[in-house]
Amino acid sequence: AQSVTQLDSHVSVSEGTPVLLRCNYSSSYSPSLFWYVQHPNKGLQLLLKYTSAATLVKGINGFEAEFKKSETSFHLTKPSAHMSDAAEYFCVVSEYFGNEKLTFGTGTRLTIIP
Amino acid sequence: SQTIHQWPATLVQPVGSPLSLECTVEGTSNPNLYWYRQAAGRGLQLLFYSVGIGQISSEVPQNLSASRPQDRQFILSSKKLLLSDSGFYLCAWSEFKGGDPEAFFGQGTRLTVV
Numbered sequence: 001a002q003s004v005t006q007l008d009s010h011v012s013v014s015e016g017t018p019v020l021l022r023c024n025y026s027s028s029y030s031p032s033l034f035w036y037v038q039h040p041n042k043g044l045q046l047l048l049k050y051t052s053a054a055t056l057v058k059g060i061n062g063f064e065a066e067f068k069k070s071e072t073s074f075h076l077t078k079p080s081a082h083m084s085d086a087a088e089y090f091c092v093v094s095e096y097f098g099n100e101k102l103t104f105g106t107g108t109r110l111t112i113i114p
Numbered sequence: 115s116q117t118i119h120q121w122p123a124t125l126v127q128p129v130g131s132p133l134s135l136e137c138t139v140e141g142t143s144n145p146n147l148y149w150y151r152q153a154a155g156r157g158l159q160l161l162f163y164s165v166g167i168g169q170i171s172s173e174v175p176q177n178l179s180a181s182r183p184q185d186r187q188f189i190l191s192s193k194k195l196l197l198s199d200s201g202f203y204l205c206a207w208s209e210f211k212g213g214d215p216e217a218f219f220g221q222g223t224r225l226t227v228v
Contacts, residue, residue, distance in 0.1 A: 034217060043204065043221040090158060092217070094208065101171075102148060102208055102217055104158040 002027045004093045006105035014113045019063075019078040021108045023091035026072065033074040034092040035065055038107075044090065050074060061085070086112045117141060120205045120220030127227055133178075133192040135223050137205030140186065145207040147188040149180055152202040164188060200227045 007022040025031060035047040048059025055067040061084075065076045074091060091105040117140045127133060139145055149161045160173045162180035170180050177196050181189045188205060205220040 036219075044206075044219040046217070094217070101146070101160070101163050102206065103160065104150065107158065 002031065002093050002095050002101070002103050004091050004103055004105040006089075006091050006108050008108050009106065010109045010111065012111040012113060013081045015083055016080050019076070019081045019085065019110065021076040021089050021091075021110065023074045023076065023105060024072050025074060025091070025093045027093055027095050029095045032094045033065075033067060034094070034102075035059065035063070035074075035076050036090045036092060038088040038090065040087070047076070047089075081110075081112050083112050083114065086110055118205060118207060118218050118220045120223060122223060123221060124224045125226070127195050127225065129197055129227055130194045133190070133195050133199070133225070135190040135203055135205075135225075137188045137190075137220055138186055139207050139218075142186070142207065142209055144185060145209045147182060148204075148206040148208070149178075149188065149190045150204040150206065152204065153200075158204065162190070195227045197227050200225055 003026045005024045011021060013019055025033060030052055033050040036044040037047050038044050047063050048057045048065055050057050050067045058064045063076055063078045065074050067074050087110060089108045089110060092102055094102050120137045147164045150158045151161050152158050161178060162170055162172055164170050164182045167182050167185055170182060177199060178190060178192050203223045203225060206217060208217040
């Protein structure tokens with residue numbers, strides 16, 4: 001069975017400082033991993049995805065994530081936070097074989113301090 | 115191109131009334147379809163997913179049901195709404211093409227039960 005744990009429900013950073021949103025996953029097979037962002041009263045937008053190619057994945061808006069199999073982690077980072085990054089972020093796992101269900105983490109709310 | 119339509123965008127319903135939310139997808143065939151709910155202050159919870167017509171898996175016991183009468187149509191229903199059914203409902207679909215997973219989301223329905 002697959003699962004995903006987002007370790008922080010709320011993260012606050014100052015504008016211009018680095019962002020780290022943590023995600024750990026559990027999967028019986030080779031997983032695909034995604035990060036989605038949800039701005040207030042909006043749908044979900046794909047930031048980036050990992051699909052067993054390069055372990056360091058670059059996404060939109062300066063975000064990137066690194067797949068670490070030994071640590072079962074897929075943390076999302078950004079070197080310098082911008083006010084427009086304030087949103088809810090979801091880590092998602094999906095398994096290739098036997099179970100192609102998308103499983104979401106509980107989300108991390110990112111607040112940017114001016 | 116792949117698109118997903120979900121309606122209505124907002125809905126206010128009295129307690130005890132029925133519910134029907136509809137989701138249709140275009141640009142794909144035999145997708146995996148999902149209904150998620152996001153309650154206030156909480157993450158996305160998977161309610162139902164479907165891997166084919168008439169094949170529905172329920173993730174959590176609840177007052178809701180889902181049906182997939184056609185390949186690209188997914189309906190979320192309730193016979194009698196409860197106050198606790200209020201929330202933001204998202205339809206999604208996913209598929210794997212050549213090992214590359216894709217996931218798409220509707221714009222969501224904000225349901226308020228009064």
